[in-house]
Amino acid sequence: MCLALPMRITALADDGTATLALEGLEQRASLALLPEASVGDYVLVHAGYALSVLTEDEAEETLTLLAELGEAAAAEEEEAGGRR
Amino acid sequence: MTDHARLRGDRVLLGHGSGGRLYRDLVAEVFVAAFANPVLERLDDAATLVSPGRLAVTTDSHVVQPLRYPGGDIGRLSVAGTVNDLATAAARPLALAAAFIIEEGFALDELRDICRSMQATADESGVAVVTGDTKVVERGACDGVFITTTGVGEVVVDHELGPAAVREGDHVVLSGGVGNHAVAILAARGEFDLKTDVVSDCAPLWGMVEGVIAALGGRSAGSPDGRVAEGSADRAASGDAPPGGGPPDVGPPATTALRFLRDPTRGGLTTVLAELAEGAGLGVEIVEDAVPIAPGVRAVCDLLGYDPFALANEGKMLFVVAPEASERVVAALHAHPYGRDAAVIGAVTTAHPGRVALRTPFGTRRVLDMPAGELLPRIC
């Protein structure tokens, strides 16, 4: 019950809807449940309604995670090196 | 050919289908005008052809809505679909027959546009519409126009293509990205309020397939028997036949490297793969990331919950080839405008015979089953 797609708001209309875009796909969704959203926001869209403003996208999160994991691995290695 | 235009008005009438004067006028001024060729112009009830060897015949009905969509129209689709079916039998298209069922009131100009599109697509494949039929039905009895095309072709390879020819280790090659046609149609139908820049891939693929066969040392138009040994493939492709029929006993002809061809139309890639696995009694493993998908297609699929592998394509060909030939096949595809994104997407295996597995980017596996039927969007 949770199929939702992150899309960027490219325009706001007077009727409470917004135009959203992703990879050449353009869709209209209602902002009735997310009235504070603005142009440029990256939002989660479910069944034609925006539900949440995303603070970062999945791709960014992957990069953050990679960095964290890299640090963790480096720290482990250091520890292992220290023990030798 | 008539001296002057006799068709009156701008719409198809029931009378145009009734076989008399009006009917002859319609045929002359719309169909013959568009498909001009000596065989058709005889207006015989049957066209006769010279049969060169093994023949392939196929037929397809086209009922697409809307009739015109980004990247194509029902006319292009009706020719490309039949040319492509012939191509799966490695058959060069020789002749097409086209039967039209037209709704009373259909605009003549639109009918002319459709025929022009058919002719342009047929021209691309070096084939002509040599005979046809027209019926007109009452308003509401059909959706504008239905077109059935039947094609006859000459098989240009000497071995049997099909699942039985497939061997363990064979490579699965796809000529390009999946899902474009289905997504373009979906957007054009306007059932969901979305816009996309994806266009249909609708295209006649005989030229592309011919290029692959030639790269494997096979016959192309006008060249002699393609039975040449490995290594002489390049010479054969350039038209030079080896003297005396080639060196003896150096292994099977290169064209037998081609085992199986299918175009993934309705039912998508998944259906073709399932038919391949079932028919061959072998397993097929596909590498998910290797299957080309345009980002625009992926976006629409993610929005509506569609599986891109289950979507229809109208300008793609799947090849199963011997592993040592797959590089050559991919190169031949890349050299053709319709095959630029071609890639090896998987292989045939003895594991899980009759079933298809997908290797995910994480190295895990999941089963790929035939899609249930009607494509439905999900929220779940």
Added chain:
Amino acid sequence: MAGADDAARVVDALARELAAAAASRPPATFMEVCGTHTMAIARYGLRELLPDGVELVSGPGCPVCVTAHRDLDHIIALARLPEVTLATFGDLVRVPASRSSLAAERAAGADVRVVYSPRDAVELAAAEPERQVVFAGIGFETTAPTVAAAVLEARQRDLSNFSVLSLHKTMPPPLRALLELGETPLQGFILPGHVSVVTGLDCYGFLADEYGVGGVITGFAAHDVLRALLRLVRMEAPAIEIEYTRAVRPEGNLVAQRVLAQVFEPGDADWRGLGVIPGSGLRFADEFAAFDAARRFAVDPGEALEPAGCRCGEVLRGVLDPSECALFGARCTPEDPVGACMVSSEGACAARYRYRGFDD
């Protein structure tokens, strides 16, 4: 910009971390309770990446699959009314009811339209004033607010030909019901990411406080699920945490909660395979009775067929393996499913059926 390789590296690293964390702890079973999580886990083959000692079971998280026969029969009875245009999400079209399905009804002449959004159903009503548009309202807290918002729009546009059959269900009550049954060997929950976008995390507090079971709210990428499992395995004291911080706020979406509470109120709901769970459904508040299709149309759905021998309830609770159900693969298959676990293409039973013949 992260590419597919980066995603694969992250998943690989997380899988190794999970294995390390699980190795030094007793074996644990976790339950995911969102149909979209079930699909994601299957899509990425995540079970293959789980180490020994970490087991994942599928709970009652698919709102379509847990719709009871009598409710499906009600939808079909409405679709059969000549004046009704039945608007539905695609998910419902093929689900078998007692004697039919929406697909079968459409073939028999019923006016069934598939929509992507409840707003599309409202537009239908506005465009075709001579038709009675009935929307089949299924879904959890992710979807119910969108239906509520659509009802508000219909009221604002003064549409007298729009109504909804509310079969919406809420997520926390079945979790409580599962744990009350006692026989579910669970150490934690993977909690639904998008339901939680609306609800926030307070509604899950009872899991930790009353039952000592933790939960992690997570998203739908492979790394999301693995990170949630890592947190669950490492969890010392049971708590509710958010891993999906990029989308979920602790308080949830307050506007959506308000809209939901304005149009709907809690009621009982019948869950396919689990029976009636009190307070787990959403029914129309009296103020919106005019939009309630159950009140607007008097129909007789006929007797609901509850196939004998269906043991979905036990499978959903994780206490029965699909292969132990007598109907599995015989009377109950993906093409002709009996219970919820087979209706969902990735439900416990459907998935098991499809993976037969594969070594792992």
